[in-house]
Amino acid sequence: MIARHDTKTRILDAAEKLFGEKGFDGTSLRDITREADVNLAAVNYHFQSKESLIEAVILRSAGPVNDRRLAMLEAAGPKATVEQIVEAFVGPVLEYDFQPMAPLMARVLSSPEVMQRVFKQHIETLSRRFADAIAEAVPELSPSERMWRLHFTAGAMAHTVTRAPVMRDLFGGILDIKDRQQLIARLVRFAAAGFRAPGGY
Amino acid sequence: MIARHDTKTRILDAAEKLFGEKGFDGTSLRDITREADVNLAAVNYHFQSKESLIEAVILRSAGPVNDRRLAMLEAAGPKATVEQIVEAFVGPVLEYDFQPMAPLMARVLSSPEVMQRVFKQHIETLSRRFADAIAEAVPELSPSERMWRLHFTAGAMAHTVTRAPVMRDLFGGILDIKDRQQLIARLVRFAAAGFRAPGGY
DNA sequence: GTCTATAACGGGATAGAC
């Protein structure tokens, strides 16, 4: 008899689900081990602490997404348009909406402490890469204006992920893949126009 | 001998400060009563529970801000420009940045549970008022595109408030957070251009 | 209204058998 997953993976899966549903503080190790059907002590054996578990869960989910963002940016080449850059920035994040990890990402995006702890240098390099690309596409922007507009775009994206359930209610149905692509197109239109707005030199 | 504030106000002040610093879950009633220099039992006497205290703190802070947003919208009149509408939407929120309540508002904006519990109908009516104004200023937008662009703007605004400390830390050299009026102008430029972006009819 | 004291509970973490 071989279990579908080993204990460590079962813990990660359960934690990902519950952190997304109830937040990091709102989820106890007892909740997680019950959901994963493993022993309480297994968490502190495989991970050293709850804090380390949180980091492990986040990195397993967010790593591939950020890799994909950078890959799309590279694929667009050195002469990328603003639309291509924005799509590389927001597309991979929004595409993962409605996947199992989506609620977790929403939690991460809205938790200052966790963001700060886990992503400090990761976000720093990623922002710089995209800021450089924007500098090529919209050279007339001052460095700080460019950074702020990238920041506004990140906010619009994060807000869309974190408030997805509410928006789903507003539009009275479950969004399928087609709607997701349309949503990305909407955000790209909005943010690209924002980057091209006059002023802020 | 008359105390500067009564017990109830001291609790509210301390809670506002600590909730902003450490979050709602991260702040215990013991933390609050220690900071306020009142007895632990006073919280449950004046407020019935921690949850009620959270609501009271939020409403005391956020009420005036939302009132001001609606007042600015009305002051702009029926022929308001997109810039005026966006400024009414984001200005009062960002103006309160660096005031004592700012960290608290950031916490509220990044807690789905609290947002849902405290603001459900409040936000609904406010969104509708601003969506109507946008419909006047940019009539060619479809209702759903209009809603999404307002949502993106709210995200950019929320992200700016919630990430202000982190941004200061990460990009303190590039981003000048000090000038609030300039920051509002930047966001107004960005979002107004986004609302005027072609497509999405 | 405000205090002290404590109840009742759940949390993270760990020791030690297997």
Added chain:
DNA sequence: GTCTATCCCGTTATAGAC
């Protein structure tokens, strides 16, 4: 690697003196 049992702490909330 996995289990049971437990420690120790902090939490919200309340009872009852003043």
